[in-house]
Amino acid sequence: MNVLIFGASGSAGGSILRACFSSPAVKEIRAITRRPLRFTHKKLRVFIHNDYLNYASIEEAFVDVNACLFCLGISATQVSGEEYRKITHDFALAAASTLQIHSPTAVFHFISGKGTSMNSRFLWAHVKAETERDLMSLVNAVCWRPAFIDGESSSSSPRLYRVLRPLFRLLKPFRSLYVNGQDLGRAMLKATLENIRGRVIENAEIRDLADH
Numbered sequence: 001m002n003v004l005i006f007g008a009s010g011s012a013g014g015s016i017l018r019a020c021f022s023s024p025a026v027k028e029i030r031a032i033t034r035r036p037l038r039f040t041h042k043k044l045r046v047f048i049h050n051d052y053l054n055y056a057s058i059e060e061a062f063v064d065v066n067a068c069l070f071c072l073g074i075s076a077t078q079v080s081g082e083e084y085r086k087i088t089h090d091f092a093l094a095a096a097s098t099l100q101i102h103s104p105t106a107v108f109h110f111i112s113g114k115g116t117s118m119n120s121r122f123l124w125a126h127v128k129a130e131t132e133r134d135l136m137s138l139v140n141a142v143c144w145r146p147a148f149i150d151g152e153s154s155s156s157s158p159r160l161y162r163v164l165r166p167l168f169r170l171l172k173p174f175r176s177l178y179v180n181g182q183d184l185g186r187a188m189l190k191a192t193l194e195n196i197r198g199r200v201i202e203n204a205e206i207r208d209l210a211d212h
C-alpha cells in the first residue's frame with residue numbers, strides 16, 4: 001500500500017513512520033512536513049510544505065494513496081484557542097478533502113486522544129470531538145484515541161510533557177493508559193488492511209489490534 005503521513009517530525013508521527021518502514025505491506029510512504037525529517041529510507045518521499053489549508057502545489061502526494069495517517073497536532077497549552085482549532089480541525093479537514101479528490105477509496109486515520117468528548121469543558125476535547133465528527137461524516141475516517149503515546153523524542157511537544165515522559169512509561173502495564181508509538185502505527189496499518197472505517201478506536205483496542 002501507499003501511505004501518506006502528516007506530523008512525521010513529531011513524537012507519534014515519527015514512531016508511526018518507523019512502523020511503516022518495517023511493514024512489508026507498505027510500498028511507499030509520502031511525508032508532508034514543514035521541515036526536513038531526520039529519517040531517510042528507500043520507501044520515503046518527503047514533501048516540504050507550509051500551507052496546511054491548501055495542498056494545490058503538492059497534489060501529486062495525494063494521488064494513488066491507500067491510507068493517510070494524520071499525526072499532525074499541537075497541545076492546546078501551546079497556542080491560542082483559535083489557532084488550536086485551525087491546526088486540529090481545519091488542517092485535518094483540508095487534508096481529508098484533498099485526499100478524497102485524488103484517492104477517493106483511501107482511508108483517513110486521525111489521531112484524536114483519550115477523553116475526547118463533545119460535552120467536555122476542555123477546549124481540546126471539544127475541538128477533537130468536532131474534528132472526529134466532521135472527518136467521519138466527510139470521509140468515513142477512523143479516529144484513534146490513544147492515552148499516553150510512547151513515541152520518538154520530539155522538539156515540538158510541550159517541555160513539561162518531555163520532562164514527564166519517563167514517569168508516563170510506568171503506565172505501560174495498563175492497557176487503557178499507555179501505547180507504544182510503533183504499536184499505534186502497526187494498528188493503523190492493520191485497520192487499513194482489514195478495511196475498518198468510520199469509527200472511534202480507544203487505547204485498549206489499539207493495543208489489541210497491534211498485538212493480534
Ligand SMILES: NC(=O)c1ccc[n+]([C@@H]2O[C@H](COP(=O)([O-])OP(=O)(O)OC[C@H]3O[C@@H](n4cnc5c(N)ncnc54)[C@H](OP(=O)(O)O)[C@@H]3O)[C@@H](O)[C@H]2O)c1
Binds near residue numbers: 007013071074145
Ligand atoms: N503524545 C501523546 O502522548 C499523545 C496522546 C494522545 C494524543 N496525541 C495526539 O497526537 C498528535 C501528535 O502528537 P505528538 O505528541 O506527536 O506531538 P508533537 O511531538 O508535538 O508533534 C506534532 C507534529 O505536528 C506538526 N505540527 C504542529 N503544528 C503544526 C503547524 N502549525 N503546521 C505544520 N505542522 C505542525 C509538528 O511539526 P514540527 O515538527 O514542524 O513542529 C509535528 O510533526 C496530536 O494531535 C496529539 O494531540 C498525542
